[in-house]
Amino acid sequence: MPSSVTCTSLSFAWPDGTSVLDGLDTAFPPGRTGLVGVNGSGKSTLLKLLAGDLTPSGGTVKVTGEVGHLPQNVTLDTALRVDQALGIAERRAALHAIEAGDVAEEHFEAVGDDWDVEERALVTLGELGLGRIGLDRTVGEVSGGESVLLRLAALLLRRPDVLLLDEPTNNLDLYARRRLYAAVTAWPGVLVVVSHDRELLDLVDQVAELRSGEVTWYGGNFSAYEEALAVEREAAGRTVRAAEADVRKQKRELADAQVKLARRKRYGQKMYDSKREPKIVMGARKRAAQESAGKHRILHEERLAEARERLDEAAEAVRDDDEIRVELPGTAVPPGRRVLTLEDLETAYGARVEGVLDLRGPERVALVGRNGAGKTTLLRTLAGELEPVAGEADVHVPLRFLPQRLDVLDDALTVAENVARFAPDATHNRVRARLARFLFRGARADQRAGTLSGGERFRACLAALMLAEPAPQLLLLDEPTNNLDMASVRQLTTALGSYGGALFVAGHDLPFLESVGITRWLLIEDGRLRETSAEEVGAAG
Structure with missing residues (x-):
């Protein structure tokens, strides 16, 4: 079987x-x-x-x-x-x-x-x-x-x-x-x-x-x-557009009906006041007109309610494709400006940079290598968490580091409170307005960090770092796509597309690295850091 x-x-x-x-x-x-x-x-x-x-x-x-x-x-x-x-x-x-x-x-x-x-x-x-x-x-x-x-x-x-x-x-x-x-x-x-x-x-x-x-x-x-999914989204979009048009049509018809009923009511009142017909006939006509008007109004209101219900159903069928959209002018790095300098660097676990390695301007650097080669150790050294064994690692711009373990948040604080920790001079309204661009709107910004899902936590960490003051002009990310669903990976890609600073990403996810526009590839191999290419990385994998 x-x-x-x-x-x-x-x-x-x-x-x-x-x-x-x-x-x-x-x-x-x-x-x-x-x-x-x-x-x-x-x-x-x-x-x-x-x-x-x-x-x-x-x-x-x-x-x-x-x-x-x-x-x-x-x-x-x-x-x-x-x-x-x-x-x-x-x-x-x-x-x-x-x-x-x-x-x-x-x-x-x-x-x-x-x-x-x-x-x-x-x-x-x-x-x-x-x-x-x-x-x-x-x-x-x-x-x-x-x-x-x-x-x-x-x-x-x-x-x-x-x-x-x-x-x-x-x-x-x-x-x-x-x-x-x-x-x-x-x-x-x-x-x-x-x-x-x-x-x-x-x-x-x-x-x-x-x-x-x-x-x-x-x-x-x-x-x-x-x-x-693309076919489904297009069909769902057409259904929504048709439902929206129907709602507009029903609103117009209801408004037209109300205008006609108001005119009819004014005419009836005028006839009643002029007493052109016997009172009993006028009263019967008035009651019939009111009943007819009521039925007519109810019919159009029911049609409008049904149209709105169809619109709600159509909108619910459309997937949530919200994207992170951020404009962070303070993160921009002018071309040619020195961002990071490594000189004869040796890290705690033996990875070495021979000579001088310079990063300038808004470069997007991928750090690749086998498991255990020392990628995380190098990032932690650049972030100042570990002291180099020898040589120098000089960072010339404001820097933020997002580690794999996503422990930059205080679980007892809300998302908004966590972001405010990184930008203490920002007003409450400014923090919430910026968080909305990271899809934390309204009550979502008041969720405690400890209750967030993996994707939400990553988004909150990214918001805290990118909205920090001073604005980070060098962002270090360690395996950023671990535990993210595909929608979150797309959101991350979009957010990084809006980031104007230099990017240094350690990872193994080649499609993601290529999607964020990597301009330079660095490989840690046999204890040494050297320049490589996307083709060589793919072939080595």
Whole structure:
């Protein structure tokens, strides 16, 4: 029987009563499915329900076959050996004991039919680019990206029928991403992946969009999904325009009817006053006219209400495509102005800049390199959080740094209060007016930072830094697209398009880096920082 996952009347709510899913009916067929949706729509929660890590509030999840789940935040005990992290330590030890001549029954029971477990483990590690780490090293000796691949290797060795991946490319360098793409392409069973990585989502067979608690299916990969959305948006836009025209028409007809009724009323009153007909006839005519006028008015009001309802329905069908639009003239850097100078710099973990490296004007620099190469360390050194071991790192303009962990906000304060911390001289109205451009309007600006979703938190952090005083003319971003949905990535791209300062971005997301207009590529490799090109970076990945 082919593997499958079926959700029937599936509901889930958090202990505080917040509902995430209510009566969801859907099924994930064999093949590769990309699960997409805005931040906070419930994608990770749904994966945890499918994996059995969460218990539904109502309804059922039926899975045919074994499930393997790679969560968004992978944490492994750093003291574990690699074979323990892979879940094969007991079988491997039993196999070695048998090979050494110990024929105790428990060893054969531990091995079972898995006599090639060690070879399979080494092959799987090799396929994921982890062949060099072996089985006897500890998890603490591998990088964060390698630990993600190690967790994936453990799942592949288990050979589950259903594989659930939640943002698997987070923190993976380009080389590791290519390995993951190959594993996804070769997957034979049911695979459901949540990701903001376009390249990964273009490998899926179908896209399932989770929106407002319902799943809508689209055939084809992410590019086909975007094309389908464009058609939907255009159709929805036409419906809205037609509904708006109908509302205007009904308003005009209602106004015309009211004018005619007012004239008729004045004429009737005039006839009544002149007493040209018997009083009883005049009274009957007046009552009939009032009834007719009332029915006429009610008819037009009902038509207008129906037209407004159709407009509301049409507007609701249009997706929220709000974009961050900011004008920050204070961030602009004149061409040729020196922004950053690195001279014979050596950072805390050994990355070196030989000679002098200058950044001038509104350059947009991408910092790339393998996991563990020292990108974050370099950014923290430039931001003044770490002292250089040797050499100089001189920043000549106001600078702001947005780290991966997004810890620049005080969770106890509202979004508006957090932004005000960075711009203490700005008036309350000025702060709120600027926040509206970052899509925090009205009550949204009064949300406490601790209650924000991942995408909202990133947007609030970006607003706090870009609206800071003095205006930042150099912005440092460390893996900015991690944990962002595709809509948030588009919003970020738009915001950075409005930014007039210099940009220094560490990341592995090539499509995003290219979309923000990178003008210069720097590669950390073998402990050295050197100039490179987008073509070389793509080829190396």
